[in-house]
Amino acid sequence: MSSNVLDIAELEFLYYARITENEDQRMKTIYLDNAATTAVLGEVLEVMLPYFTEQFGNPSSIYPLGQAASDTIARARCTIATELKAIEAEVYFTSGGSEANNWAIKGVAQANAKKGRHIITSAIEHHSILHTCQALEKIGFEITYLPVDRNGMVDSANLKAALRSDTILVSIMFANNEIGTIQPIAELARITHDHGALFHTDAVQAFCHEAIDVQTLGIDLLSASAHKINGPKGVGLLYARKGIAMTNLIEGGWQERGRRGGTENVSGIVGFAKAVELTSAERQQEHDRQTQLRNHAIARILAEIPYSRLNGHATHRLANNINISFEFIEGEGMLLQMASRGICVSSGSACTSGSLDPSHVLLAIGLPQEIAHGSLRMTLGRTTSYEDIDYAVDSLVQVIGNLRMMSPLWEDFKAYDSVSLIEALAGVQNS
Ligand SMILES: *Cc1c(COP(=O)(O)O)cnc(C)c1O
Numbered sequence: 105m106s107s108n109v110l111d112i113a114e115l116e117f118l119y120y121a122r123i124t125e126n127e128d129q130r131m132k133t134i135y136l137d138n139a140a141t142t143a144v145l146g147e148v149l150e151v152m153l154p155y156f157t158e159q160f161g162n163p164s165s166i167y168p169l170g171q172a173a174s175d176t177i178a179r180a181r182c183t184i185a186t187e188l189k190a191i192e193a194e195v196y197f198t199s200g201g202s203e204a205n206n207w208a209i210k211g212v213a214q215a216n217a218k219k220g221r222h223i224i225t226s227a228i229e230h231h232s233i234l235h236t237c238q239a240l241e242k243i244g245f246e247i248t249y250l251p252v253d254r255n256g257m258v259d260s261a262n263l264k265a266a267l268r269s270d271t272i273l274v275s276i277m278f279a280n281n282e283i284g285t286i287q288p289i290a291e292l293a294r295i296t297h298d299h300g301a302l303f304h305t306d307a308v309q310a311f312c313h314e315a316i317d318v319q320t321l322g323i324d325l326l327s328a329s330a331h332k333i334n335g336p337k338g339v340g341l342l343y344a345r346k347g348i349a350m351t352n353l354i355e356g357g358w359q360e361r362g363r364r365g366g367t368e369n370v371s372g373i374v375g376f377a378k379a380v381e382l383t384s385a386e387r388q389q390e391h392d393r394q395t396q397l398r399n400h401a402i403a404r405i406l407a408e409i410p411y412s413r414l415n416g417h418a419t420h421r422l423a424n425n426i427n428i429s430f431e432f433i434e435g436e437g438m439l440l441q442m443a444s445r446g447i448c449v450s451s452g453s454a455c456t457s458g459s460l461d462p463s464h465v466l467l468a469i470g471l472p473q474e475i476a477h478g479s480l481r482m483t484l485g486r487t488t489s490y491e492d493i494d495y496a497v498d499s500l501v502q503v504i505g506n507l508r509m510m511s512p513l514w515e516d517f518k519a520y521d522s523v524s525l526i527e528a529l530a531g532v533q534n535s
Pocket residue numbers: 139140199200201202203205230232277279280281306307308309329330331332338339340
């Protein structure tokens with residue numbers, strides 16, 4: 105008897121395994137989450153591979169195998185410094201954007217604590233900035249979190265008002281990872297300098313996608329990451345203007361000018377530089393192409409799905425970012441139904457998609473919790489096509505329709521002719 109039961113279970117298992125396998129083969133995956141991470145380009149992987157095998161030398165070793173690796177890192181640093189209009193000695197390789205953000209904030213705070221203990225940032229920063237600031241608050245620093253307007257913009261008048269004689273650092277992100285809003289960086293940096301403080305920007309989402317000249321923009325410190333620009337995961341950089349007081353991150357080695365010790369991620373750094381080269385060479389072309397795709401998608405969604413609204417600035421916005429809220433919709437259900445159609449999208453940041461808390465960014469732009477919960481982010485990449493976008497929007501129209509049909513909130517709304525929160529918000533914005 106028992107063996108019979110096992111046989112049936114086994115058969116069932118095989119049956120379902122085959123169905124899933126067939127479905128996997130039939131279903132195309134459409135990746136629209138390039139703000140979370142991107143695919144490594146073939147050319148990038150190609151230049152990385154030799155550094156795992158033949159070119160495995162330690163850059164600190166004196167013999168040719170080591171020196172070859174050291175020269176490679178020097179060339180990579182030069183490529184990246186040129187992209188930023190910086191000099192090589194101002195570029196420090198890190199393990200990514202989060203590490204660079206932690207280092208910038210803690211490093212400047214520790215080295216300048218005698219001058220002052222006040223730091224200004226914004227309410228919509230990445231958690232690697234916000235949580236670092238919260239950690240500093242516990243040890244006696246004061247942090248001002250600037251609000252943003254309904255489009256996610258920091259108001260320079262608010263920055264001016266918040267600056268104090270003991271302000272040592274202002275950190276405002278270049279472009280937001282959830283809603284794509286691009287900040288008036290040059291103006292914010294100028295105001296910061298007028299008050300004698302340093303200006304840091306988390307440029308992880310903007311680096312290479314937007315042209316960034318640290319000289320003309322007046323940026324003192326900048327964070328970037330390779331895996332957001334079709335490079336490998338686990339490598340990034342901190343640009344720090346020459347002469348800036350900042351503590352070392354890792355003691356115990358002469359790597360990165362003695363400020364971040366430890367044997368370098370040679371293959372990662374090589375891949376990072378290649379990704380910078382390729383991404384910046386196609387910057388204008390990709391910017392224009394993705395902007396068109398983005399605007400097409402936004403126009404279709406707003407026209408075809410009632411009670412929807414665009415989050416983030418309409419024009420001061422990353423070319424690849426679409427963030428829309430739908431009333432009477434629960435975000436998780438929407439993501440799962442999109443996933444079942446092979447579409448990879450997110451509800452905000454990768455970090456919040458696993459939790460039930462609404463995004464701090466969407467709350468900061470004034471969305472009520474209910475609306476923030478029903479939000480969707482689609483971020484385009486180099487391989488995103490018109491067909492992909494139209495398939496995603498067609499699917500979205502169906503998914504929202506299905507979910508609303510099952511929603512008691514939607515039924516009540518239809519039955520009692522209640523007030524739409526999204527329409528009310530639009531009214532506030534237009535008045
Ligand atoms: C992804 C991201 C980071 C973190 O970068 P990692 O390299 O993944 O650590 C920081 N800030 C922003 C705005 C990001 O989008």
